[in-house]
Amino acid sequence: MTEPSKLPHHGVPEHQPAAGGIAARARAAAGPQYLNGLNPEQREAVETLDGPVLVLAGAGTGKTRVLTTRIAHILSQGRARPHEILSVTFTNKAAREMKLRLGQMLGQAVEGMPWLGTFHSIGGRILRIHAELVQLKSNFTVLDVDDQVRLLKQLLQAENIDDKRWPARMLAGLIDGWKNRGLAPSQVPSGEAAMFGNGKGGKLYASYQERLKILNAADFGDLLLENIRLFRENPDVLRQYQNRFKFILVDEYQDTNVAQYLWLRLLSQAPSRPGVPPSSIIPGALTSPLRGEVGAQSAPGEGDSPRTELAETAPHPDPLPVKDGEREKIAPSFPPKNICCVGDDDQSIYGWRGAEVDNILRFEHDFPGAKVIRLERNYRSTGHILAAASHLIAHNEGRLGKTLRTEDVDGEKVTVTGSWDSEEEARAIGEEIEELQRAGENLNEVAILVRASFQMREFEDRFVTLGLPYRVIGGPRFYERAEIRDALAYLRVINSPADDLAFERIVNVPKRGLGDATVQMLHDHARKRRMPLFEAARAVVETDELKPKARGALRDLILQFDRWRAQREVTAHTELAEIVLDESGYTEMWQKDRSADAAGRLDNLKELVRSMEEFENLQGFLEHISLVMDRDGGAEDEAVSLMTLHSAKGLEFDNVFLPGWEEGLFPSQRTLDEQGRAGLEEERRLAHVGLTRARRRAKLYFATNRRIHGTWSTTIPSRFLDELPSANVEITESKGGSGWGGAGGYGPSRFDNVESFGSSYTTPGWQRAQANRNRSQGGRSGQARGGFEESQSSFSSSGFSRNKRGPMVIEGELVAKSTGTVSEFSLDDRVFHQKFGYGNVVKIDGNKLTIAFEKAGEKKVVDSFVERV
Numbered sequence: 001m002t003e004p005s006k007l008p009h010h011g012v013p014e015h016q017p018a019a020g021g022i023a024a025r026a027r028a029a030a031g032p033q034y035l036n037g038l039n040p041e042q043r044e045a046v047e048t049l050d051g052p053v054l055v056l057a058g059a060g061t062g063k064t065r066v067l068t069t070r071i072a073h074i075l076s077q078g079r080a081r082p083h084e085i086l087s088v089t090f091t092n093k094a095a096r097e098m099k100l101r102l103g104q105m106l107g108q109a110v111e112g113m114p115w116l117g118t119f120h121s122i123g124g125r126i127l128r129i130h131a132e133l134v135q136l137k138s139n140f141t142v143l144d145v146d147d148q149v150r151l152l153k154q155l156l157q158a159e160n161i162d163d164k165r166w167p168a169r170m171l172a173g174l175i176d177g178w179k180n181r182g183l184a185p186s187q188v189p190s191g192e193a194a195m196f197g198n199g200k201g202g203k204l205y206a207s208y209q210e211r212l213k214i215l216n217a218a219d220f221g222d223l224l225l226e227n228i229r230l231f232r233e234n235p236d237v238l239r240q241y242q243n244r245f246k247f248i249l250v251d252e253y254q255d256t257n258v259a260q261y262l263w264l265r266l267l268s269q270a271p272s273r274p275g276v277p278p279s280s281i282i283p284g285a286l287t288s289p290l291r292g293e294v295g296a297q298s299a300p301g302e303g304d305s306p307r308t309e310l311a312e313t314a315p316h317p318d319p320l321p322v323k324d325g326e327r328e329k330i331a332p333s334f335p336p337k338n339i340c341c342v343g344d345d346d347q348s349i350y351g352w353r354g355a356e357v358d359n360i361l362r363f364e365h366d367f368p369g370a371k372v373i374r375l376e377r378n379y380r381s382t383g384h385i386l387a388a389a390s391h392l393i394a395h396n397e398g399r400l401g402k403t404l405r406t407e408d409v410d411g412e413k414v415t416v417t418g419s420w421d422s423e424e425e426a427r428a429i430g431e432e433i434e435e436l437q438r439a440g441e442n443l444n445e446v447a448i449l450v451r452a453s454f455q456m457r458e459f460e461d462r463f464v465t466l467g468l469p470y471r472v473i474g475g476p477r478f479y480e481r482a483e484i485r486d487a488l489a490y491l492r493v494i495n496s497p498a499d500d501l502a503f504e505r506i507v508n509v510p511k512r513g514l515g516d517a518t519v520q521m522l523h524d525h526a527r528k529r530r531m532p533l534f535e536a537a538r539a540v541v542e543t544d545e546l547k548p549k550a551r552g553a554l555r556d557l558i559l560q561f562d563r564w565r566a567q568r569e570v571t572a573h574t575e576l577a578e579i580v581l582d583e584s585g586y587t588e589m590w591q592k593d594r595s596a597d598a599a600g601r602l603d604n605l606k607e608l609v610r611s612m613e614e615f616e617n618l619q620g621f622l623e624h625i626s627l628v629m630d631r632d633g634g635a636e637d638e639a640v641s642l643m644t645l646h647s648a649k650g651l652e653f654d655n656v657f658l659p660g661w662e663e664g665l666f667p668s669q670r671t672l673d674e675q676g677r678a679g680l681e682e683e684r685r686l687a688h689v690g691l692t693r694a695r696r697r698a699k700l701y702f703a704t705n706r707r708i709h710g711t712w713s714t715t716i717p718s719r720f721l722d723e724l725p726s727a728n729v730e731i732t733e734s735k736g737g738s739g740w741g742g743a744g745g746y747g748p749s750r751f752d753n754v755e756s757f758g759s760s761y762t763t764p765g766w767q768r769a770q771a772n773r774n775r776s777q778g779g780r781s782g783q784a785r786g787g788f789e790e791s792q793s794s795f796s797s798s799g800f801s802r803n804k805r806g807p808m809v810i811e812g813e814l815v816a817k818s819t820g821t822v823s824e825f826s827l828d829d830r831v832f833h834q835k836f837g838y839g840n841v842v843k844i845d846g847n848k849l850t851i852a853f854e855k856a857g858e859k860k861v862v863d864s865f866v867e868r869v
Helices: 022-030 040-047 063-076 092-112 119-129 145-158 168-180 201-214 222-233 235-244 258-268 326-330 383-393 422-438 453-466 482-495 500-506 516-529 533-540 548-568 573-583 586-592 598-614 618-632 669-691 764-778
Strands: 053-057 085-089 116-118 247-250 338-343 371-375 414-421 446-450 470-472 640-644 653-658 694-708 711-714 729-733 830-833 837-845 848-853 857-862 866-868
Touching: 040 063, 040 371, 053 063, 063 085, 063 092, 063 247, 063 338, 085 092, 085 119, 092 116, 116 119, 119 222, 119 258, 145 168, 145 201, 168 201, 168 222, 168 258, 222 235, 222 258, 235 258, 247 258, 383 414, 383 669, 383 694, 414 422, 422 446, 422 453, 422 653, 422 694, 446 453, 453 470, 453 598, 453 640, 482 500, 482 548, 482 573, 482 586, 482 598, 482 618, 500 533, 516 533, 533 548, 548 573, 573 586, 573 598, 573 618, 586 598, 598 618, 653 669, 830 848
Parallel strands: 053 338, 053 371, 085 116, 085 247, 247 338, 414 694, 414 729, 446 640, 446 653, 470 640, 653 694
Antiparallel strands: 694 711, 830 837, 830 866, 837 848, 848 857
């Protein structure tokens, strides 16, 4: 054996563990487990910790996993302690999910992360710590919307502004919009401020903010707006948080508004030197604003922007430079913070509530040297669905660009199906869902995504007929919506005057000056006399129990109901519904409402009236509603999900049905009119979101005829259908019955054998309705029911625009009906009345007494309101 000292000396090559060998496997096992299973792009996004990073995460690419794993990696590598990480989300649900995942990865570390939450929750926390610096106390109150409106009403009254012409709720919406854009009262463009209250909008905003300070209160928008002011006016406070947060992570960055953008930009700058104000780090309005930014000014006749003037301070703190190199002149010399924003410009669909897609598009300009990582590997949808969605969204110009791909099978092609009208559309989708159910599909994996909420009614009625359980996500079911319940309450009182619950619901809707005290008085009288609330009201208006104004309003309401009941005998129930909603002032109430959902409520009311056409009379329709509401009350384990496209973001289903792909509905004509090309691109992003909710099947539908705004219209298929790739799309025939009298090879008309929503009814009224319909169709060949022979609908796009007729007078006078009982009081009885005091009975008429009161004089009252003394 050779001695070691005598072995030949040669260089020893460097050793690397062999792939798959013992050392390599042991090293992998010793590494962090949370990195297992990440694809290369996801891992790069997790491990790139230094400098600004933008993660473009397409639908279904695992962005939430990347975000939480990145936090876990920062903590496990010792780069920061839990309280040194700022992680902001948009919803409390997302924040809870992130904390739960982190807890599973790291155990108790998540308990020490006080700065993981929503924008407003974190903003509110900072504000309470430094409340005195913004003229508040740390125990300030956050007002809800109702409190805001009540406070604004007081300010309108103080300025002698008519709150009917200029509703407080409208002003609340304007102020919220200004705050979302980061505009203090002094920064609101004068043109916008003059749009409300005869030019007093800006003054009212300033008064509102002053009043909030007096009340030690803030509204939701202040939680960020006052944060921005705090940081700008107090550089030392801003520096404190800049030093504290070593890492900043932002989820859903494409949905940030201007105020959120400003807040993040202030915190994401490297700490400034003492004595250097934040304004020198983040310039105000040194350059021209980016196209589409708030505050941008168009020359007369250019563009669609209603903005007339540039704000004093540009909403984006560091607008894109006009000339090359200009940014370098104004950019700070400090290195950028470690900020990571995760988002998808192709899923920015909330522009209507202030989200600025430009925020994500300008990330590389805001953070020079930023690394952009694209997550394009989709783990949700099949190949054909992804190809269709990617091809569609590629038509947008305002995007950073990425192409979703999958390693899954191509699966079924996206199907496009045309139907004759919306009823056939609902019928076809219902039958397809039943086929899926028979094939063993779970109904929880079936979703219908509509562009507008009024489309839901057709499907809800159809599902009731089929016995398919369903749930509405993101809002109440159609017949549970407040405006629908109000309208139904009017119709129920006409049908049954003894319906106390319905009468109580609408006695002061719209407001008639009949408050809780009046309703309580009616209840007391009805209970004592054992009569319905409506008849109690009829009796009370003939007395002096109520003040003249309230008595007059209640008398007018009773007269209206008497008139409507008389019209019921000679007027079609659909027309009667229009008359009631018009003459009661209910439609006008929503027309004057300037809130974001008012237009949708009007659409729902029109859809309600349209739904009544399926029934012979008002009684049959209300019976149908009772059935629907009764079915709604039962909880089902499995149910089809029904929701709007906006509510579907973040959800996924095996089977997704997308009805209503027609011009004017999708893309929405209202959006196109108000926002032009920017609106079209957001609608296309919404279509992209809808398609990418589907895992295995995506089925698109359009109708040739649809009733929108109360009028039947012949529609054309959506432009988005032509933007789909033909290789990934299959055209199918509707399973809900075919079109037009056999023309064009469509086969026999479905109208030859109409099956209504309520075909399962066996009531005599329903049988008469079916018989009448069959007789009426005997002389009509190929004419669509409910369609093209009917007179022009009285609804228009601006609301119920039926020509208002004068009040219809029924001859005679309103006479309080006697209950048939004899009053227990006698002439000259000494009595006491809670309101009028002591007096003597001078006249008796059934249950009504005329009393000479000592102080109030002679009054007519109902005997149940007095006591013998």
